[in-house]
Amino acid sequence: MKKLSFYEKVYAVVQLIPQGRATSYGAIASFLGAKKSARMVGWAMNNSHFLYPPIAAHRVVNRNGMLSGKAHFGDGNTMQKLLEAEGIEIKHDQIQQWAEIFWDPEKVL
Template structure:
């Protein structure tokens, strides 16, 4: 695996339970501010929670969850986040004011 993916995984492992980070935030924190989309590619290729990478804690900047197959689908991602204490707005997005990781 290339070093970009490894840097993404290392940072995502630091996101505490009950908090989320955005794809763009992760990109900026690893020194690649224009590569939010690549962060998405990385987390979707990660070994997941079982592999020690809590990639379900990475969301879009508006608090939306990953669509489609990622993490078992948005419902599975939401369940994982709710089990950690992440709160959601009535429209289904993560409450970013309450749950965004302030690294």
């Protein structure tokens, strides 16, 4: 029985996020069974840039819907541009209609 690392599971969830939707670190962490381990999700995202294919880390934001990790995408507007390309409206580095854009992994189950 192969036990996947915490961040390996994060990648699986992020890849399941449908286009035009987004989720939060806490939602993923909670889905994995460690609600308070949202930091691990962020750590996984940091490593995501070394992964191939690159996972949609831009679809993962903090629980406020704010692009907390936009600075890690190289430029300060890359993450926002990617989200806007998927039809997500962003204002002041924050996702508009976050309640509708929010995608809960548990909902898929």
